[in-house]
Amino acid sequence: MKPTVNRSVIYTSLGSADGKYPPEQQAAIITRVMPIGSITFRIDDPCSYAVSLAVIYPTGMFFLDPPEGVPFSEEFTRGCWSWAPRV
Template sequence: MTPSVGRIVHYQSYGTPGGEYLPEARAAVITTVGDGGVVGLAVLNPTGMFFNEAVPFAETATPGHWNWPPRV
């Protein structure tokens, strides 16, 4: 699939260094599309939105990367 502006994807959060919060998938909206699968995202968190301008793609859930949501 090809990323495009407005598509819903998953962003894998980093979690905290001490392990209080584990990495987990967050819903995100693609805001810009760059080269090589790098996109800008508006990440939807329970406490607000987070904007990231250069997020690389990963086939599997990898902290700091985006991936397509699984079909369920």
């Protein structure tokens, strides 16, 4: 699927370095999508896009907008976004 602005996704937090706070899945909204120019670009491949996120925590929102985008992962992986499971 192609990521688009205003899409609900899941962001897996980094957790703390000491392990006191483990990574957790958080609701997030895609706020920016930019194609990554490469020879392997595919319009339906989420890895072909750099996205920015608004992550929704119980205590407030956090905006992730790194220059290289937040990475995509098929599975819940620390520091990555994933599609929300369909139920």
